[in-house]
Amino acid sequence: MVSSLDEAVRYLPDGLSERGLATLYAQLSRLDQNFPFYSEIEFDFLLQGDLLTGVNHYAFLPDGSVRGTKARVMLLSNTCDMSAGNVRHDEVMVSVAPIMRVSRWMDSLRERGIKASQIEEKAKAARLQRLTSIVYLPAAGDLEESFVLLDKIQSIPIGLLPGHHDARYAVLSQAGQWTLVTKLSMHFSRQLEGVARG
Numbered sequence: 001m002v003s004s005l006d007e008a009v010r011y012l013p014d015g016l017s018e019r020g021l022a023t024l025y026a027q028l029s030r031l032d033q034n035f036p037f038y039s040e041i042e043f044d045f046l047l048q049g050d051l052l053t054g055v056n057h058y059a060f061l062p063d064g065s066v067r068g069t070k071a072r073v074m075l076l077s078n079t080c081d082m083s084a085g086n087v088r089h090d091e092v093m094v095s096v097a098p099i100m101r102v103s104r105w106m107d108s109l110r111e112r113g114i115k116a117s118q119i120e121e122k123a124k125a126a127r128l129q130r131l132t133s134i135v136y137l138p139a140a141g142d143l144e145e146s147f148v149l150l151d152k153i154q155s156i157p158i159g160l161l162p163g164h165h166d167a168r169y170a171v172l173s174q175a176g177q178w179t180l181v182t183k184l185s186m187h188f189s190r191q192l193e194g195v196a197r198g
Helices: 003-010 018-034 102-111 116-127 173-187
Strands: 051-060 068-075 093-101 134-137 146-149 154-157 168-170
Touching: 051 093, 051 154, 093 102, 102 116, 102 146, 116 134, 134 173
Parallel strands: none
Antiparallel strands: 051 068, 051 168, 068 093, 093 146, 093 154, 134 146
16 A cells, blocks of 8 residues: 555656656657657558648637647647547547747747747757657758647647648657657656645
8 A cells, every 4th residue: 555655656657757757868869869760661541640731720829819820740649549440439539739840949939038048958958858848850851850849739630630641741760659659758747746635
């Protein structure tokens, strides 16, 4: 029987607890450097981590209004949940996160008056996969380095996705998918809340 929060922490995966976070960051950085992040295999179905263009996404503006745009996004839903062979009795919704080029992300911070040194420091941390709200997508071929913004996730009906043969511009490799799953765990499940809930 677990009698305290400290004792309960012993049963968590190391990577989701404070003691394992530094090691996890280092491993993610090495994974990105040593293995290809994108796959060259063509798939006839949607996969978790697919990068799509022309997907409806909505931005919430400071005045409370909402602006809809066609955006580049990463699919975050599990591959099996998006499968056409998976019989569902309700509408299938898929979770997506917008993708922003690193250069544009840095420009947006400059426009908000953030100091150049702070922007560079934050971008460096994001490139090393150290920011829990960002997945870093390295440059490859025609792909510019970009950030997936996990704090801007939305769910949309799968029927509103454009055809994946036309809209998909990259598929994650196995190393890329491991990175994504780890970053999703860190974003949603890390045990650094610092609150004793009783």
